[in-house]
Amino acid sequence: MAVALGLATLPAKAETGEVRFTRQPGLIYMPMVLAEQQRLVEKHVASAGLGDVKVSWVTLTSGGASVDALISGNVDFVTSGATNLLLAWDRTRGEVKGLAASAGAPMMLVTRNPAVKTLADFSAKDRIAVPTVKVSAQAVMLQIAAERQFGEAGRNKLDAITVQLGHPDAVGALLGGTSEVNSHFSLPPYQQIELKDPKIHVVLNSYDVVGGPLSNAIVFGRGKFMDQNPKTTAAVLAAIDEANALIRDDPKKAAEIYLAATKEKFEPDELVAMMRQPGVVFSATPYGTMLQADHLVKAGVLKNRPKTWTDFFAKAVHDRPGT
Numbered sequence: 001m002a003v004a005l006g007l008a009t010l011p012a013k014a015e016t017g018e019v020r021f022t023r024q025p026g027l028i029y030m031p032m033v034l035a036e037q038q039r040l041v042e043k044h045v046a047s048a049g050l051g052d053v054k055v056s057w058v059t060l061t062s063g064g065a066s067v068d069a070l071i072s073g074n075v076d077f078v079t080s081g082a083t084n085l086l087l088a089w090d091r092t093r094g095e096v097k098g099l100a101a102s103a104g105a106p107m108m109l110v111t112r113n114p115a116v117k118t119l120a121d122f123s124a125k126d127r128i129a130v131p132t133v134k135v136s137a138q139a140v141m142l143q144i145a146a147e148r149q150f151g152e153a154g155r156n157k158l159d160a161i162t163v164q165l166g167h168p169d170a171v172g173a174l175l176g177g178t179s180e181v182n183s184h185f186s187l188p189p190y191q192q193i194e195l196k197d198p199k200i201h202v203v204l205n206s207y208d209v210v211g212g213p214l215s216n217a218i219v220f221g222r223g224k225f226m227d228q229n230p231k232t233t234a235a236v237l238a239a240i241d242e243a244n245a246l247i248r249d250d251p252k253k254a255a256e257i258y259l260a261a262t263k264e265k266f267e268p269d270e271l272v273a274m275m276r277q278p279g280v281v282f283s284a285t286p287y288g289t290m291l292q293a294d295h296l297v298k299a300g301v302l303k304n305r306p307k308t309w310t311d312f313f314a315k316a317v318h319d320r321p322g323t
Contacts, residue, residue, distance in 0.1 A: 015229040018054040019045075019236065020075040022066045024131075025059060025168060027188035027274060028103040028217040030258050031243035031282060032057075032079050037261050040242050044235035053232065061166030064132045070096065070221065077221040077236065081137035082289045083296065085220045089312040090302045095223050098313040099233065100240050100284035101322075102217035106207035106277070107138055108191040111183035112174060112199050119149050119158065119204065128162045128183040129170035135301065137216045137292070138185035141206045144295050148209070155299065174200065187216065188274045189264060207279040214288035215281070226314055237316055240284050247282045251275050285320040286313065 019041060023032040035041055036057045045053045060066050063080035067088045070078045078084075079102050088096040109128070116122055130138040139162060147155040163181060165173065167190045173179035174194055183203070184194060194200045206214060219240065226233040247254040255271040258264075264271075274280070281287065289309045296302040306312050309322045 015050055015232045016053065016076075016225075018056065019077070019232060020056045020058075021077050021079070022058050022060050022069055022075050023079040023102075024061060024063070024066070024217075025166075025262065026190065026217075027258075027271070027280075028105050029079055030247060030254065030275075031102050031240050032219070033258050033261050034243040034246060034254060035239045037257050038243070038246075040239035041236055044238040044242070045232060047238075048231045048235050050231055050235070061168065062132060062164070063136055076225050077219055079217055079219050081131070081216055082218050082286070082292050083135050083137050083140050084132070085218045086289075086293050086296055086302060086306075086312060087135055088220065089306075090304050092222075093304070094312070096220060097223050097226070098218050098220040098286060098289075098317075099226065100219045100237055100317055101215035101286040102219055102240065102284075103244075103282045104213050104215040104217070104280070104287055105188050105274075106205050106214075106279040107141060107185060107187045107216060108195075108202050108206070109138075109142065109183065109185040109204035110174070110191055110194050110200050110202055112177065112197075113182050114199075114201075116183070116203055119146055122158060122161060122183075124161065126161050126183055127179075127181045128158065128185060129165040129173065129181045130162050130185050131164070131166060133162050133164050134159060135296075137214075138187075140292055140295055141209060142185060142204075143299065144291075145204055145209050188277075188280070189266060189271065192266075192270075192274060210288050210291060212288065213279055213281040214291075215283075215286045218286060218289075223314070226316075233314070233316065237284065244282045244284060247275065284317060286317070286322040288323055290323060 063084035066078040066080045170184045173181040255268040
């Protein structure tokens with residue numbers, strides 16, 4: 001009996017003492033910026049009784065670099081496009097899974113070439129900047145739009161003129177006017193910065209292609225880490241939900257926190273206006289991921305075809321109305 005009582009009073013098996021995140025720059029990563037600045041992961045980890053857990057963040061401008069950091073074990077969760085999640089899920093045979101969406105916003109393809117009004121007007125002289133060629137959310141959306149305009153044979157018609165460039169650098173190249181990069185498939189707030197220049201105009205809006213919201217920032221990690229640290233994983237999801245609640249309930253405060261952290265040159269009210277644009281969604285529920293999965297399968301990029309979005313997301317969000 002004494003032995004049994006002694007065993008009963010032993011503390012629960014400890015979870016990890018550190019959680020490491022990456023995120024990328026841009027408005028759709030606002031929930032992660034708020035989670036970092038408001039120490040929301042630490043708050044929910046403490047509420048779960050897990051003690052003092054170190055939480056660290058690093059900003060990367062490439063989804064490919066984020067995935068490499070995850071696969072190599074240098075970080076535990078990354079925030080990147082759904083396409084990068086799908087590639088990692090496929091590459092690891094399901095070991096990498098999504099935990100939640102961060103946010104979604106319409107992505108605009110803009111150009112300073114006055115002759116380009118539609119995708120058909122691009123020529124070999126143009127260069128379109130995307131975060132990662134062929135597989136980033138922007139690159140895949142470009143392929144989907146090209147297939148709809150030119151037919152299946154034209155799916156990859158514009159791949160040859162895409163170049164890999166992080167959003168901040170692409171903005172500088174486009175606005176500078178001297179770079180070969182004269183077009184950029186972007187996201188808020190970078191496309192808004194570019195469109196302040198009267199020489200820049202919109203060629204394509206992803207909202208028109210998808211016909212609804214698209215989660216183009218996803219939080220994902222290794223299944224083994226999430227299985228071994230279920231309370232920590234639940235705390236991360238709770239932190240994302242709380243960040244999204246702040247955005248919903250007090251968007252100006254959220255904007256002020258975001259701008260103080262990122263140093264982006266907007267007034268809070270300008271950012272709030274972006275946050276309220278049609279198609280912008282701040283929710284942990286993933287939207288539009290199967291559209292991207294189906295395209296990657298059809299294009300031969302994914303070897304394994306998911307039957308539903310829940311195949312590549314953790315069980316923690318299976319009860320949400322994802323697509």
